[in-house]
Amino acid sequence: MHRLTIARIVEGLGKGDFSSMEITRHYLDRIAKLDPNYTSFITVTAEQAMRQAQAADQRRKQGDAPPLCGVPIAHKDIFCTQGTRTSCGSRMLDNFIPPYSATVVENMAAAGCVSLGKTNMDEFAMGSSNETSFYGAVHNPWDTGRVPGGSSGGSAAAVAAQLCAAATGTDTGGSIRQPASLCGITGLKPTYGRVSRYGMIAFASSLDQAGPMARSAEDAALLLQAMAGHDPRDSTSSEVAVPDYSAGLGQDIDGLRIGLPRQYFQQGLDPAIADIIQRALIELQRLGAVLVDIDLPHSSLSVPAYYVIAPAEASANLSRFDGVRYGHRCETPVDLNDMYCRSRAEGFGDEVKRRILVGAYVLSAGYYDAYYRQAQKIRRLIKNDFLTAFGQVDVIAGPTAPGTAFAMGAKSADPVQMYLEDIYTIATNLAGLPGISIPAGLSNDLPVGLQIIGNYFDEARLLNVAHRFQQTTDWHQQGPATLTEEV
């Protein structure tokens, strides 16, 4: 039952093969039994999940089932859930029980999803290995000595370990796509503004975007349908109409022009990964796509520009954590300043502090033009590179990450090394474009993701290309050996 895609779960529930209570109980049992190996959950809301499942079964009986009625999913612990602790992977919010829910959480509930709990993540979504969580590192189900990627590493590991049918994630510089790649699942970062950021704890507000992490593109389409849409509570939420993402799946891709950025296949890319991506592209070509070499000339500046803009926005966003209204407060502060400085020193982990300090530096008097304004100008050049490319091609493809899942601890001592994990994903965040990572092969028994980037609000096309690929390949159906051997 835990291997079923959402599309099949909905079918099974509809035909009465099993109930939501049965599949929810099954997933909860798996979490209890297996998650000690992965630490992919921070909080499991078992009782609440069973109540939601019971209500879902009732609605289905009454003929009143919304599209995902009774499907068990999990939410990244960055989404506020009314009455359930929302930690953002941080000691700062270890005691934070939100008085309201994020729009994404409400939308998924309205679509009928059952929430199993909250998944682990890098603290405040800052990281590419899920090693910075206050609740402990997440282990990759393909090899528990390796990282799952980050920051949505808990969501990726939980889906890969078949502890939930799908999960929500957020992506500021690659935090959905890179862990999806490292854990062998399908992860979609929508266009900036496609999904509401209301109630999603802010890291870098001009880059943050929520999206689905699932077993297939078909499932990602179902989930995005539930998540997307205009939200008056998020001033950056788009009013562009939401299409029917499932309706377009399966259309042929004859003549589809796929751009291959020269810069994404140069030095730094593991040759074994280059080979797997090459083979995936040949498969797409076989399906009728036309491969076109393109240039994204400012690619090499995306990581530097991002590490100005994201920390700058983070230092502003995280200034709200001051020990006054919610979150961690230090013991016996001597004065107000001591309370701020100690509460923040105790509440935040090393990587979060580092980024706040970098943000304070690039925004400080005398440096603003050289850093922040320069980064914003490069951001426009990066966007313009993509606009030029989309004049010639329909989608852009390449690797999601420069390597497969790396050993735990391998990059944690060197922040710059860690930042380069997102070298192929960051540019799409800076430009605000949608991107999807889908499993494309295995290198030394570890999954490799193919990234496909689309034009603004072209998620339907991305999902269709991914779905066509998944119709003729089975990489997305492969799982960690320990799970496939399991009866």
Added chain:
Amino acid sequence: MNLDDNDIRKLATLARINVDNSIIEDVAHKISDILDMIDQMQALDTSAVEPMANPLDAIQPLRPDQVTEPNQREAFQAIAPATENGLYLVPKVID
């Protein structure tokens, strides 16, 4: 870019985060590395480029100046570290 201990102390004050003396050198070293990586940006002449703050170049939407949210003070204060009579308590600011 080489930041020293004093630079870090100044940033720590700006950010209102205590940085322990025992780790200040390591923090300076790591932040200097990050700034070195960021400095790759400086090689590019961008004098003719307009900065971009929002990927869709969107502008701030406005709504009528009307109260839309109900008062939830009790719910919000239930999770505060210290409150009294509907007010948030902090250490004494003025003697």
